[in-house]
Amino acid sequence: MSEELLRQQAIAGTIGVTGARRHIFLCCDQTTPKCCDRERSLAAWDFLKRRLKELGLSDGGGILRTKANCLRICEGGPIAVVYPEGTWYRACDPPVLVASSEEIVNKLGWKPTYPGLEEIIATAWEWHKKHPLGYE
Numbered sequence: 001m002s003e004e005l006l007r008q009q010a011i012a013g014t015i016g017v018t019g020a021r022r023h024i025f026l027c028c029d030q031t032t033p034k035c036c037d038r039e040r041s042l043a044a045w046d047f048l049k050r051r052l053k054e055l056g057l058s059d060g061g062g063i064l065r066t067k068a069n070c071l072r073i074c075e076g077g078p079i080a081v082v083y084p085e086g087t088w089y090r091a092c093d094p095p096v097l098v099a100s101s102e103e104i105v106n107k108l109g110w111k112p113t114y115p116g117l118e119e120i121i122a123t124a125w126e127w128h129k130k131h132p133l134g135y136e
Contacts, residue, residue, distance in 0.1 A: 016060035023064040024048065026092060027071040027079040034070070035077025040093065044078040047094040 012018065026048060028041040035041075048065060052058040058065065073079045076090040089096065114120045 014059070016058070016062065016064065019060060019062060020064045021062040022085075023066065023083045025066050025068040025071065025081050025083075027069075027073070027077050028067045030069055032070075034074040035079050041078045044092050044094065044097065048092075048097050051097060 026041070026045055027035055028045040030038060030041065033041065045067060049058070052061070052063055052065060055061070057063040071079045071081060073088075073090070078092040080089045080092045081087065082089070114123060
């Protein structure tokens, strides 16, 4: 094996490539910003990096992150896609990137529309009764 390949394998091991369970691509720091302004995308990127580190999920913790110059959605950004599922997310500002609703409330001052599970279920059930076929 070449010395270069060995160095690359060592780097991959250091950042957790071999044990990655998820890989987040965030449309960020675009050459020509379209989905959102550059500063907003960079704020989301900085928050994502910091949050993954706080949770012990980066640097071998199972989650990789990559800045993507453009994910080609070009609206409603910052846009993210998470693999291996291939799940897409829009408006990936810090409140969306926080995994805990309690943290969203305490750290970011967000107020939920429905404060408890009972209210969420009740409003969902009321909607379903009015729309038994969904959005048809």
